[in-house]
Amino acid sequence: MPTHELILVYEPEAACLARLVAAGMARARAGEIASYLAQSTDLALEFDAISDACAARGIVFRPVELDRAASVLGATDPAHAIVWTLTDGIAYFRGSAAPALARLGGVAAIGSDDSLFALCQDKFRAGAVLAALGLPVPAGGLARDGVWLAPAPASPSGYFVKPNRLGAKIGIWKDSRCTTEEQALALSRRIFAAYGDDAIVQPYVAGQNARASFLAVSPAADARDIGSVFVDAGGDFQTMEDSLALYGETRAQARSAGAYFEPALAQIAATRPQAAKHIEAIGVALMEKLGLRDVFSYDLRLEADDTVHLIEFEVCPGLPCFDFRAYCKSQWGLTLAEAMTDTAANRLLG
Incomplete structure (x- = not known):
C-alpha cells in the first residue's frame, strides 16, 4: 500500500x-x-x-x-x-x-x-489589489530612498511608515509613526539604507491591533471558523524590537533572562460582537474574491466605533507563534501538531 x-x-x-x-x-x-x-x-x-x-x-x-x-x-x-x-x-x-x-x-x-x-509580500501592490476588490485597506504611497514613487495621500492624522517587502515587524521602529511627509521620506531613507527596500507610507489609523486566523482543520471549515483577537503588546503598535523577543533564538535568550512575555490576547466577539462580524465579512471577501484558503491570517486596526481597517494578509501565518497556537486551541481544541495533522489528513485521506 x-x-x-x-x-x-x-x-x-x-x-x-x-x-x-x-x-x-x-x-x-x-x-x-x-x-x-x-x-x-x-x-x-x-x-x-x-x-x-x-x-x-x-x-x-x-x-x-x-x-x-x-x-x-x-x-x-x-x-x-x-x-x-x-x-x-x-x-x-x-x-x-x-x-x-x-x-x-x-x-x-x-x-x-x-x-x-x-x-502578500509586496504590501503596496497587495493594497492596490485589496482596494480594487472593495476591502477596507488604508490608502498608501510608496517611497524609495527619500523619493516618492507614488505619493502618499494627505493625512491629518500623520503617517505610518514600514518596509514594503519585509514582515515580522522588521524595519518598524518606535518613531515609525510620524507627522509630516518630510518625516515619512526621512524614514524611507533609513529603511533603504538598512535593508535596500522601498517604504510604504500609509495614513496613520487609530485603534486597537487585531489579528484574524484560519486553518481548515475540518473539511467543512469556512469563514465562521475564523478566530479574531485583540493583540495587546503594551503599546500603540508592535516594533521590530518587540517582535524579535517573541521568536527563535532571541526568545530563548529572553526566557533565560526572565524578560520574555507574550502580548495579551482577547476574543473580539466576547466584547465587540459587531466588530467580529465585520472581521468575518472581510475574511469571506478574502476567501471568495482573493482566493485565500486552507491556512492564512490577516492583521487589522479596530476603531472605537467598530470601524475595521485591513492592514495586510499572510498566506503563511506563524504556525508556532503564540497567537496561532491559541487559535488552534480555542477554535479547534487541538495542539498545533494535532491541528496540522488533521488538516493534512483530511486532504490526503479524504
Missing part, C-alpha cells in the same frame, strides 16, 4: 542569513531580516510531535529544507503526497518557490495559490 506523505518545506534562518551576508548585506541587518524565518527554528522543536501525530493517522511527516525541495518534490509520488509551505517570500525570502514547485510537479499543496505567496 503506498505511503502518504506530508512534506513541510521550510527556509532556515541560518541559510537566509548566510545568503544575505554573502550578497554584501551588513550582518546585523541580515540577522534582523532572517529573523522572519524564526518560525522555522521554533517549529523544528516540534517535528517529533508532528511526526508522531501523523504516524497515528498513517502519514509520514517529512520536513524538507527549501534548498532540497526541488529534488525531493521531483521524486515525490503526486498521488500520495501533499506539500505545506511554512514561509512565503519573493525578495529577501524564497519560500514562494515551494508551492510553485509543487504545482510544477502536480503535487497537491495546502494553502493559497502560489501567486498569492508573491502578492
Whole structure:
C-alpha cells in the first residue's frame, strides 16, 4: 500500500542569513531580516510531535529544507503526497518557490495559490489589489530612498511608515509613526539604507491591533471558523524590537533572562460582537474574491466605533507563534501538531 506523505518545506534562518551576508548585506541587518524565518527554528522543536501525530493517522511527516525541495518534490509520488509551505517570500525570502514547485510537479499543496505567496509580500501592490476588490485597506504611497514613487495621500492624522517587502515587524521602529511627509521620506531613507527596500507610507489609523486566523482543520471549515483577537503588546503598535523577543533564538535568550512575555490576547466577539462580524465579512471577501484558503491570517486596526481597517494578509501565518497556537486551541481544541495533522489528513485521506 503506498505511503502518504506530508512534506513541510521550510527556509532556515541560518541559510537566509548566510545568503544575505554573502550578497554584501551588513550582518546585523541580515540577522534582523532572517529573523522572519524564526518560525522555522521554533517549529523544528516540534517535528517529533508532528511526526508522531501523523504516524497515528498513517502519514509520514517529512520536513524538507527549501534548498532540497526541488529534488525531493521531483521524486515525490503526486498521488500520495501533499506539500505545506511554512514561509512565503519573493525578495529577501524564497519560500514562494515551494508551492510553485509543487504545482510544477502536480503535487497537491495546502494553502493559497502560489501567486498569492508573491502578492502578500509586496504590501503596496497587495493594497492596490485589496482596494480594487472593495476591502477596507488604508490608502498608501510608496517611497524609495527619500523619493516618492507614488505619493502618499494627505493625512491629518500623520503617517505610518514600514518596509514594503519585509514582515515580522522588521524595519518598524518606535518613531515609525510620524507627522509630516518630510518625516515619512526621512524614514524611507533609513529603511533603504538598512535593508535596500522601498517604504510604504500609509495614513496613520487609530485603534486597537487585531489579528484574524484560519486553518481548515475540518473539511467543512469556512469563514465562521475564523478566530479574531485583540493583540495587546503594551503599546500603540508592535516594533521590530518587540517582535524579535517573541521568536527563535532571541526568545530563548529572553526566557533565560526572565524578560520574555507574550502580548495579551482577547476574543473580539466576547466584547465587540459587531466588530467580529465585520472581521468575518472581510475574511469571506478574502476567501471568495482573493482566493485565500486552507491556512492564512490577516492583521487589522479596530476603531472605537467598530470601524475595521485591513492592514495586510499572510498566506503563511506563524504556525508556532503564540497567537496561532491559541487559535488552534480555542477554535479547534487541538495542539498545533494535532491541528496540522488533521488538516493534512483530511486532504490526503479524504
